[in-house]
Structure formats: structure tokens, C-alpha cells
Amino acid sequence: MSQLDPSSMSRRQQIVETYRMTRQADPTVGLWVGGTFVLGAVVGGVLFWLLPASGLLGIIFTVVGAVLFGIVAALLIFSRRAQRAAYNRIEGQPGxxxxxxxxxxxxxxxxxxxxxxxxxxxxxxxxxxxxxxxxxxxxxxxxxxxxxxxxxxxxxxxxxxxxxxxxxxxxxxxxxxxxxxxxxxxxxxxxxxxxxxxxxxxxxxxxxxxxxxxxxxxxxxxxxxxxxxxxxxxx
Structure with a gap:
């Protein structure tokens, strides 16, 4: 399967392709990203639940906060795992x-x-x-x-x-x-x-x-x- 030129790919396609290649070198990357999202969501949910808001507004803040914290944490871990896998893939090769x-x-x-x-x-x-x-x-x-x-x-x-x-x-x-x-x-x-x-x-x-x-x-x-x-x- 030929690889696409990254400049012709959308941001979403680039992320998907990066994940695919990272998983080849690091099969556990999905577990790490998923687990980190859950952990980040729990932390974010707790923090936003403590905000001085009640009723429907409090629930909305909690859900949004949980999702945002989960996404940020998951992207951070994914970036680091992708970086490590990329270097492992090229190390020892000429250039x-x-x-x-x-x-x-x-x-x-x-x-x-x-x-x-x-x-x-x-x-x-x-x-x-x-x-x-x-x-x-x-x-x-x-x-x-x-x-x-x-x-x-x-x-x-x-x-x-x-x-x-x-x-x-x-x-x-x-x-x-x-x-x-x-x-x-x-x-x-x-x-x-x-x-x-x-x-x-x-x-x-x-x-x-x-x-x-x-x-x-x-x-x-x-x-x-x-x-x-x-x-x-x-x-």
C-alpha cells in the first residue's frame, strides 16, 4: 500500500495515519490512550463538579470539563508514544x-x-x-x-x-x-x-x-x- 503525501492529507487523516504507524511499533498505544482519556475525564469531572454551579449548568460544566481533560491527557500520551515509536523506527538506519x-x-x-x-x-x-x-x-x-x-x-x-x-x-x-x-x-x-x-x-x-x-x-x-x-x- 503506497503512503500518501502528508501535505495532501487532512489533519484527521494525518492523525489516523500517525496512529496506524505508531500501533505497528507499539501495539499497546490504544490501551494507553484510552486509559489516559478515562483517567483525565475522571479528574476533570471531579474538578468541574466542585465549581460553584448547580442544577443543569453544573452537570453541563462537569461533562464538558471531563471530556476536555480526557482529550488533552490522551493527546499528550499519544504524542509521547508516537514520538518514541518514530525514533525507534528510524534508529540505526543511515540518515x-x-x-x-x-x-x-x-x-x-x-x-x-x-x-x-x-x-x-x-x-x-x-x-x-x-x-x-x-x-x-x-x-x-x-x-x-x-x-x-x-x-x-x-x-x-x-x-x-x-x-x-x-x-x-x-x-x-x-x-x-x-x-x-x-x-x-x-x-x-x-x-x-x-x-x-x-x-x-x-x-x-x-x-x-x-x-x-x-x-x-x-x-x-x-x-x-x-x-x-x-x-x-x-x-
Missing amino acids: AAAAALNMLRRGWTVSPAVGFNKNQDVVHRVVGPPGIVLVAEGTSPARVRALLATERTKHQRVLPETPLTEIVAGNGEGEVPLPKLVSHVTRLKRQVKPAEITDILYRLKALDAQRGTLPLPKGPVPTSMKGQRGNLRGR
Whole structure:
């Protein structure tokens, strides 16, 4: 069955598709969402029942409050379970870090695979308030760090005054796990202003023009997962 382009789907279709894919990786998601809705409805019902209203108005407030609390709680749990399932689905695949970085909010520019080698180790670049952030991923820590050092030298040659941060995505010592990558990047110290970011991007064009290109897989993110970008953004 071919996957639909999220941009052509309604909000309801996106939620249904996200739920379908989440359930494939997390069969208990329905129980979690349903149970959370009931618990939230009970809490909301009790709180609204205590409001100084009586008769029919009190009943209406209680029902509405119960439903609203239940929906908010259920959506919160669904968002977290969907986020976890999405990361589990892409972790370990080539380009997984780039897929995660693409969930960054407005104000960040992500350039996948600005550096790579024949072993499919890659370095992705993020430009934003912290300056330049180079994120490497691969199967050999030593090889990945060597590639990262090469890219650092290239970038510092073009922009010697720009702050540069290096990150290795992974589960080893000193590495940043994929589910925490976006939040780790967004929490870096703000060191450049928006006007400076524009200049940095302009000067990086010259560096990028000298490179070859590495066609990353059209995965690892299923197209339907792109529709739940809000669920995957760092919090």
C-alpha cells in the first residue's frame, strides 16, 4: 500500500495515519490512550463538579470539563508514544540523525550529509542561534570522529570567527542518543544573531559548491511521519 503525501492529507487523516504507524511499533498505544482519556475525564469531572454551579449548568460544566481533560491527557500520551515509536523506527538506519534534525523549529537550517565517506559515515550541518553545529553519525566511533574533525577544519577555514559545536549521534560514551538529539541542539548556548545567521549561510554556499553530493535514502522517515513534525520537535 503506497503512503500518501502528508501535505495532501487532512489533519484527521494525518492523525489516523500517525496512529496506524505508531500501533505497528507499539501495539499497546490504544490501551494507553484510552486509559489516559478515562483517567483525565475522571479528574476533570471531579474538578468541574466542585465549581460553584448547580442544577443543569453544573452537570453541563462537569461533562464538558471531563471530556476536555480526557482529550488533552490522551493527546499528550499519544504524542509521547508516537514520538518514541518514530525514533525507534528510524534508529540505526543511515540518515537517522538527519531525519531527527529536520524536526527542528523555524530559525534552524539543516543541511544533511555535508560530509561523508564510502562507509556511509556522514556529517550533517545545522546553522542556528548557537552558530554552526556539526552532527556526525556512523558505525565506527574513531572513523566518525576523524570525519568530523575534517569537516570542522573545512568550516573553520571559511568561518573562523563563528562558534562551532561538534556532536556525535549514537548510544556510545560521549554520544547523544537519537531521541535526545533535537532537544540537545536546541539547548545549546545562543551565540549568534539572526542577521549573522544569514551571513553564515551565504558564506557556506561557497564551501558547499565544492562538494559532491551523497543521495541519502528517501527514508528513514516514512512520509506519514513527516506529518507529525510537531510531535517530534524537541521540548
